[in-house]
Amino acid sequence: MNDAPLGLLFTALAGLIVLSAFFSSSETGMMSINRYRLKHLTKKKHRAALRVAGLLKRPDRLIGVILIGNNLVNILASSIATVIALRLYGDAGIAIATLLLTLTILVFAEVTPKTLAALYPEKIAFPASLILRPLLYLLYPAVWLINHIASGLARLFGVDPTGNSATEHLRPEELRTVVDEAGDLIPDQHQGMLLNILDLEKATVEDIMIPRNEIVGLNLEDDIPTLMQQIRHADYTRLPVYEGDINKVVGMLHLRNVARFVYGDDSTITRDAIRRFSRAPYFVPESTPLHIQLLNFQKEKRRIGVVVDEYGEVLGLVTLEDLLEEIVGDFTTNRAEEQSEEIRPLSDGWFMIEGSASIRDINRNLNWELPTDGPKTLNGLVVEYLENIPDAHVSFEIQRYRFETAEISAKMIEKARVCELPKRR
Structure with a gap:
């Protein structure tokens, strides 16, 4: 290598930096690709998606071959850069080569390719799979050995490397967040219906x-x-x-x-x-x-x-x-329901609410957050708070809501005036 022309060494160094960028971007692209879109494409028999899905079935092997390739390339690049620096600057070239190569690899082989791969994972992962799959077969003995040693070390720390703690299945609350953050992909009305479906299991x-x-x-x-x-x-x-x-x-x-x-x-x-x-x-x-x-x-x-x-x-x-x-929300008109208005707006943000009104209906119609884990009606909520049926009209607060009884019978709170208080800072 010491007798090789400088032009050849610079060409080899540039090629190795390109290969390092390939491995770095491949790793980020493979790990960043949308798993659900990938499943959708595999169902359509998309060839590149099938290749990527096959590689991701064993992420330990995929990461192993990428890291082996990346480290081999970077070590070889550092060796060539050291030879070039020694021939150009003598003993001072070692420090110069270390500094310049570190900056070059960080900019051109790490940060830039990984950023692009994170932004466009499919455009990186799909073509990269054409190279990574045969490379995995070629380096399989080394990949197997390294993964076997790494698994043994992981077991020493009480970690089961075969356990899959990161499941691809979404939990209900995670699915709710996905639907809630869908934006323009789902119309607002349909979005609300999907969220309501997810909330069905919370009510009886x-x-x-x-x-x-x-x-x-x-x-x-x-x-x-x-x-x-x-x-x-x-x-x-x-x-x-x-x-x-x-x-x-x-x-x-x-x-x-x-x-x-x-x-x-x-x-x-x-x-x-x-x-x-x-x-x-x-x-x-x-x-x-x-x-x-x-x-x-x-x-x-x-x-x-x-x-x-x-x-x-x-x-x-x-x-x-x-x-x-x-x-879906109210979709029919019932004459009996029209005749009894349980929630009537008053002035200054107050509402006259029937004692028999459902707390869920109140929350849904007024976008409030009255507690629903106890009594189901306004009368039940008030009586539970007061612990009796009052003999005279009373005023009180439950969380961020002020209540004023309006009609009281011997058996229940018939009507109450309710308003939402401003949020305290």
């Missing part, structure tokens, strides 16, 4: 059910004219049928079946006919998560269920419509 049917005191149904102990009056003026297509008490539900009557037992005036109608054309009730435990209940509705071919507690007491009704609205 108890959170969205129609409470027991609001159930509209048919009591078979009423006389026939009363029953027919309820049927004719019903705001719902399905009505629970019970005997005396809602806990004794015997069926669910779909109003399309009414024509089957209505032939003349009310005198021709019998309670047995109402019972006969009612479908058997479908009972749902109160703690069933919403995403499970959605699948259960599909499996059972049902649209409405009777929510019961652990003792079999009826707590309310849950409908497929209410469950779907948790995903």
